[in-house]
Amino acid sequence: MSKSLQAIRGMNDILPEQTPLWRYFEGTVARLLDNYGYKQIRMPIVEFTELFKRSIGEVTDIVEKEMYTFEDRNGDSLTLRPEGTAACVRAVLEHGITGGGQVQKLWYIGPMFRHERPQKGRYRQFHQIGLEVFNLDGPDIDAELIIMTWRLWGELGIRDAVKLELNSLGTSESRGRYREALVEYLSARHDKLDEDSQRRLKTNPLRVLDTKNADTQAVLVDAPKMADYLDDESRAHFEGLKARLDAVGIPYVFNPKLVRGLDYYSKTVFEWVTDKLGAQGTVCAGGRYDGLVEQMGGKPTPGVGFAMGIERLVLMLETLEQIPQEISRQVDVYLCAFGEEAELAGLALAERVRDELPNLRLQVNAGAGSFKSQFKKADKSGALYALILGDDEMAQQVVGFKPLRGQGEQQSIAWDALAAHLATCVVQG
Incomplete structure (x- = not known):
């Protein structure tokens, strides 16, 4: 394979x-x-x-x-x-x-x-x-x-x-003078340096100061200091x-x-x-x-x-657990629609809401599905609220509004009042 x-x-x-x-x-x-x-x-x-x-x-x-x-x-x-x-x-x-x-x-x-x-x-x-x-x-x-x-x-x-x-x-001039003094000091203690520092002494001696090797660090205690050459x-x-x-x-x-x-x-x-x-x-x-x-x-x-x-x-x-709570939620509102007529109306309604609330994270259910399966997807999305469009809502030109993350009863909101209601609820949520 x-x-x-x-x-x-x-x-x-x-x-x-x-x-x-x-x-x-x-x-x-x-x-x-x-x-x-x-x-x-x-x-x-x-x-x-x-x-x-x-x-x-x-x-x-x-x-x-x-x-x-x-x-x-x-x-x-x-x-x-x-x-x-x-x-x-x-x-x-x-x-x-x-x-x-x-x-x-x-x-x-x-x-x-x-x-x-x-x-x-x-x-x-x-x-x-x-x-x-x-x-x-x-x-x-x-x-x-x-x-x-x-x-x-x-x-x-x-x-x-x-x-x-x-x-x-x-x-570069003062660093050059310091480099000469450092090389002279370290060369006299060459056998006490770790292998990597011995290599750096020939190529890039200032990097010896950056070593994590404890033995070389001990050698550096009395080494010349850059501050004295500034x-x-x-x-x-x-x-x-x-x-x-x-x-x-x-x-x-x-x-x-x-x-x-x-x-x-x-x-x-x-x-x-x-x-x-x-x-x-x-x-x-x-x-x-x-x-x-x-x-x-x-x-x-x-x-x-x-x-x-x-x-x-x-x-x-x-x-440090410094993750803002709001970034873990990628969806504010999830719209569930049941039946082809409701799906068409839901798409149009969603776009009207997006026009009025461009920062609202509104997800419309895709792939149809039963009432239970759509609500399961709404819950999994992390949304604060679900919107419901079915036969009854279509007849009355309202949308069902159901909180998913806390207290509150489902209520009906007129289509033309939905954006204003969401602006208040999502900010509060």
Whole structure:
């Protein structure tokens, strides 16, 4: 027998019972970003491989081990995007929308792809909402990004479950001086480092700071600190960011080992972390990348942004039981009609109601069926109320109105009064 078809490991279906929570989360974020003046951009999920090598860095774990790269029919090397910032920078450069110092505040949503070991909260196809701002170089815009996420956590009811970690990586020059000091320190203790850190010491030494190995962490206790190598401009920028967060009342923790996994970051880096999801503790992260646009062929253009993982935040809402009751109900009203004449009248009546109440979730029974079977489907739909059209109702030009989720007797409502009655009842329900 042939092997049954199934999804690729680490690439998951999002089933109908799951999508309401996804739509709630995505809608909440979209409204928030609209309110702060951000505009949506949509990029392809496939880019030339060179884009990510130039932006992310050829010696990062993503480029070395995790990208889905293939050759197309023209012989071009293409890659499924592993992150969104590089693609967004490519788009703004290609279309010239940051030229002349134009400020752009952009956001995007969609799937990303990395060939990692699948586990809870970490998948090979995962979804992110990302945000990028160009041509603003002060700490005020860095603060705005963090303040927006703080507001989002409050709206979602998860603010008490996340913690903000901050660091500054300085300019490329100050980071270069720090890298030299760190390499010198770690090279003298090479045999005490774990194997992965020994490899990173030669390719991307700052990533050693990010190690989870306890022995290497012990070595790092007395290692040089980035804060001691910051230039005056970066130090003033970081102090300005902290002052703004203090003014708004957002708590944070200074984490000198926070470096992020991509080469393009400079100055501000931050992560929102949680202890509610086991090993996958980061739910939103980002920072400043003032040299990236120039690195990719554009003019010097300051940039800052973040990305948040939708899977992890949806899982967090489930774990903390912060799921609004109303999103579990996909139908407000279910219309049952018995007989062909009633079915025709029911269709027309339903459309009249939808004209007057465009936000009402009204489902009309399909497939006919007995009184018992239609009511069973009405109940299973989760609707608050059932509407009934039979011979008696047709003769009187009324519709039966029956509560399905609580107290109340069935009553008859005139067709021309139905929309007004539903507007009151569904709001109350």
